[in-house]
Every structure is written in C-alpha cells, then in structure tokens.
Amino acid sequence: MSGTDRRARHPRRGRAPGGQAVQPAREVAYRVLRAVEADDAYANLLLPAEIERAGLAPGDAALATELTYGTLRGRGMYDAIIALASGRAPDAIDAGVLDAIRLGAHQLLATRVASHAAVNEAVALARRASGQGAGGFANAVLRRISRDTPGQWRDAIVAAARSDDEALGSTTSHPVWVVRALRRALAAEGRASELDELLAADNASPAVTMIALPDLAEPGEPRTPFSPLGFRAPAGDPEPLVRASGGARRVQDEGSQLVALALARLEPSRMGERWLDLCAGPGGKTALLAAEARTVGARLEANEVVPARAGLVRRALETVPGTVDVHERDGRALARENAGAFDRILVDAPCTGLGALRRRPEARWRKRPDDVAELVTVQEELLDAAIDALAPGGVVAYVTCSPHLAETTGVVRTIAERWGEAIELLDAPAALQAVARQPLDLGARADLPVAQLWPHRHGTDAMFLALIRRR
Incomplete structure (x- = not known):
C-alpha cells in the first residue's frame, strides 16, 4: 500500500500549536460543533459528511457521533457548569474555546473517556482556537469540572438557579421558555405530570x-x-x-x-x-x-x-x-x-x-x-x-x-x-x-x-x- 493510501485510511490527527495531537473523532465533533454555533449548520446533515471526509473507521465514527450529539444535547447544563467552574458567563468566553470546553465537559461528565484524554485534547482545541492563554484557561476550567461528580454539579446548578424552572431548564438542557411551552402543551391534555419524562426523552438518543x-x-x-x-x-x-x-x-x-x-x-x-x-x-x-x-x-x-x-x-x-x-x-x-x-x-x-x-x-x-x-x-x-x-x-x-x-x-x-x-x-x-x-x-x-x-x-x-x- 502506498503512503497516500495509508493516509487515506488512517487520517492524521489534527495538531494544535506546539504539536499536541487531537484524536480524529474529537476533531470531527469539534468541527461540527463550531459549524453549528458559527454558521447555523445542521448537525444531522454536516456530521455524516465530516465523518466521510475524515475517513473514520466505524468505532471512531460512533465516537464522533456520540460526542457531537451528546455535547449539543447537554449544552445548557454544561454551560451552567462552565459558568460555575470558571466564574464567567459562557457568552464572555471566546466561542471556539467555549465549544472545546463543552466538548471536554461532556466527556468528563457523561462518557467513559479517560479524564486525561478529555482534558488534554480539549485544551489543544482551545489553544488552536485562541492561543496559549486560552489553552491554560480551558485546562483550569476542565480540571475544576473533573473534581466533582455529575450529581454534585447538578446540586450546584439547582442551588445557583433563580427559580425552579431555571433549575429544571439547566439540569435538563432546555431553555426556560421551552420548558414552560412543553408544560403548557402537556397540561392541555391534563398530563402536565409527564414533563420530566418528556424532557428526558428529548435528551435520549433515538432509535433509527x-x-x-x-x-x-x-x-x-x-x-x-x-x-x-x-x-x-x-x-x-x-x-x-x-x-x-x-x-x-x-x-x-x-x-x-x-x-x-x-x-x-x-x-x-x-x-x-x-x-x-x-x-x-x-x-x-x-x-x-x-x-x-x-x-x-x-x-x-x-x-x-x-x-x-x-x-x-x-x-x-x-x-x-x-x-x-x-x-x-x-x-x-x-x-x-x-x-x-x-x-x-x-x-x-x-x-x-x-x-x-x-x-x-x-x-x-x-x-x-x-x-x-x-x-x-x-x-x-x-x-x-x-x-x-x-x-x-x-x-x-x-x-x-x-x-x-x-x-x-x-x-x-x-x-x-x-x-x-x-x-x-x-x-x-x-x-x-x-x-x-x-x-x-x-x-x-x-x-x-x-x-x-x-x-x-x-x-x-x-x-x-x-x-x-x-x-
């Protein structure tokens, strides 16, 4: 097999300044997250094209899919955690750096990815997005996040919320206005008590x-x-x-x-x-x-x-x-x-x-x-x-x-x-x-x-x- 063929089947890892490698699945997930945020791209349309372009093997494709959709579904909760861990409002953080931290937070709190890999590669992505200082900031935030369990962070979000609906919206990653709209729609059928089930279903990966x-x-x-x-x-x-x-x-x-x-x-x-x-x-x-x-x-x-x-x-x-x-x-x-x-x-x-x-x-x-x-x-x-x-x-x-x-x-x-x-x-x-x-x-x-x-x-x-x- 030629060198060109080997590169096509085994894509090189992306490299941040300083030579730190980024695993291909995380690279693909990050590109899709950035396109969704910056260009209003649709993840369900862009992700398959990015997976094909990167030549990902089935296992890496599955990981890229989980990282992309998991980060998008959990964004509201991760932003609340990032705000507590960093002392900054998410909209005060550079958008490219914020997406890298969101991706790292998802891996730390909702997957079995090793903590050091989640942190190191998110830091590399943040550094690539906005320089050395951004990498140090991302490192500090993610290491702070890694010290507490998902349950502890959930309790912290609830304690910091200004209302019950804000707490529910943050912990289930739904904007408050969406939570209220869904509750009203269920109540029209006399079934407002199903709200928690509905919010959980929104965050579950659906069968194809x-x-x-x-x-x-x-x-x-x-x-x-x-x-x-x-x-x-x-x-x-x-x-x-x-x-x-x-x-x-x-x-x-x-x-x-x-x-x-x-x-x-x-x-x-x-x-x-x-x-x-x-x-x-x-x-x-x-x-x-x-x-x-x-x-x-x-x-x-x-x-x-x-x-x-x-x-x-x-x-x-x-x-x-x-x-x-x-x-x-x-x-x-x-x-x-x-x-x-x-x-x-x-x-x-x-x-x-x-x-x-x-x-x-x-x-x-x-x-x-x-x-x-x-x-x-x-x-x-x-x-x-x-x-x-x-x-x-x-x-x-x-x-x-x-x-x-x-x-x-x-x-x-x-x-x-x-x-x-x-x-x-x-x-x-x-x-x-x-x-x-x-x-x-x-x-x-x-x-x-x-x-x-x-x-x-x-x-x-x-x-x-x-x-x-x-x-």
Whole structure:
C-alpha cells in the first residue's frame, strides 16, 4: 500500500500549536460543533459528511457521533457548569474555546473517556482556537469540572438557579421558555405530570426508524409499533440498506409516517384526484404521499420555496415511479393561484421544531420566544391559502413538528373562526388510530378533535395533526 493510501485510511490527527495531537473523532465533533454555533449548520446533515471526509473507521465514527450529539444535547447544563467552574458567563468566553470546553465537559461528565484524554485534547482545541492563554484557561476550567461528580454539579446548578424552572431548564438542557411551552402543551391534555419524562426523552438518543415505501418495498424487522410501513434500522449505518433498496427503504420518523398516512388513507381516493404537498422539503413525507398516490391513481404535486430543499425533494422522489411536479414558489401564492383545485393537501408548516429536539438538539438553542409569533403568522397564512385551494369536500392536513400551543391549537382555532361554517374539523385522533398497527395513547382535548404525538409516550417526534374539510 502506498503512503497516500495509508493516509487515506488512517487520517492524521489534527495538531494544535506546539504539536499536541487531537484524536480524529474529537476533531470531527469539534468541527461540527463550531459549524453549528458559527454558521447555523445542521448537525444531522454536516456530521455524516465530516465523518466521510475524515475517513473514520466505524468505532471512531460512533465516537464522533456520540460526542457531537451528546455535547449539543447537554449544552445548557454544561454551560451552567462552565459558568460555575470558571466564574464567567459562557457568552464572555471566546466561542471556539467555549465549544472545546463543552466538548471536554461532556466527556468528563457523561462518557467513559479517560479524564486525561478529555482534558488534554480539549485544551489543544482551545489553544488552536485562541492561543496559549486560552489553552491554560480551558485546562483550569476542565480540571475544576473533573473534581466533582455529575450529581454534585447538578446540586450546584439547582442551588445557583433563580427559580425552579431555571433549575429544571439547566439540569435538563432546555431553555426556560421551552420548558414552560412543553408544560403548557402537556397540561392541555391534563398530563402536565409527564414533563420530566418528556424532557428526558428529548435528551435520549433515538432509535433509527425506517420506512418501506408502499408497493415498492417490504418493511424489515423488527417492526415499529404504530406505522404499518415502519421498521427499526439494523445496528450501524443504515445507508447501505437505503442504497441496496434503491431508496425504497429509507430513514423516516414513525410520527412523520403516521401523519402523512392519516391524510392519504383518510377515506377512499377517487381516480384522478389531485394532491399537493405545499411545504415539501426535505421530501420524506412527499415520497410517501407519491407512493400512496401511485397506488390509487391520484396525481401529486409538491412545492418547496427554498431551492436547495426543493432539490432534496426531487432526490427523495427519484425512487417513486411516475412524475411529480416540484414547484419552487411561495406556498401561499401557489395555493391562491389554484383555488378549488386540490382534493388533499398536506401543510407541513415551518415551525420551531420543538418536537424533534432528540434528533436536532441544536434547534432548542436557535429559537427564541419572539420567533413563535412570526412563525404563527406564516402558519396561518399557509393554512388559510391551502383551504382556499381545496376543492369542495377536499381535506387539508395541518402538521407541525412542534407541540407549542401557539403553533398547533392556536393556529387551528384562528382558522376555524375565520372560515366558520365553510369548513369542518375532522377527527384527527380517529384518523391516526385507523392507520396505526396498535392503539395510540392520544391525550383528549375537550374542544378540538386534533392529535398530538409525543417522544416519551409514543417514541416518535412530537408531531401535531389537524384535519380540515372544506364543505
């Protein structure tokens, strides 16, 4: 084997000034953490590319994945610990140094990585980010952190908190406003006592769930409990299974499968029906709807306003025979221009993403309470336009990957008041139960027939579903 080949298979360790090596998995994790913080990158998209670029062996790839997601999930707690250990507010610490210390803190407090390795390589990363003095600072902070147990640090965080919600938010790594929003959403079902379970579920590494597109592949084993198309991925990287099936088997959350099936199988479809996925990116639900439409002779169109995400939609549809027109328009304008044209419309609206924090942990740090009002305006406008685009008797599924009441029942109430007798709210819980393999424990809401899935209760993302018929 040539020297070039050896280097490709065994990447060199990164080196900080002074020659101190950084293990490749930690190097990859740190690069992803920096991109998430500095460039608003998405870890679930960037990490696989960085692992491939670094040529990591399976064991190192698994370590890089654990370090990346573990650090992102625990960021709130680690920042509280870093503040106590350093005497500085996290936002007063150089961002590159702070990410290195977060990475080290995660290894010290939540993994079996040897303390000396965690400290030494985090110090090397901090020194590379901001010089020799930064390395000394990181060394002092991490050695202070290493002297206490996770339980002792948790007690210290609680003692330093200004309120019970601040203590809960810090110890579970959720912003306080998110803790309160989740509590209110659970309380709407009379289940506020489940908050601790939900917060813990947000911080648990989720099982990889896959879908077998109908009439194109058969589900593998073990099957998922609820979706008739779902199954658990085998151990390791699921990508070889996806490639071997030509994309007919692919990764998709079980909750996403269920809400799309609830619309597609709500009632028998007529040949020639027109279906629309109004906010289609990145295309997982679109591919499922396309496969379902193909089996019943319906015609699906899709729309995605962001060109890069529209490209992902087209790629997701490559597996499904037939043609799906993918538009790149503002969904509100597209729907208004097609008044009365569609029989079924999916509005998978842009939202805070608070329902997918276990898979996209960085989302909890990116959104602010002020973002909700702006998103709600867009959600209402999209749903309003979608109803306008329905043919008489047509149905729209309003879906968000968020349980926040403003983005869910708040939007539905507003639209119901605006349209009055012209629309009918259908029984969304019954529609989900009809497609599920076994009964779903869905919380009852006295005033609205809507459905909310939960990570802690169903093992899915927290998908919300409302079904609205135009009379």
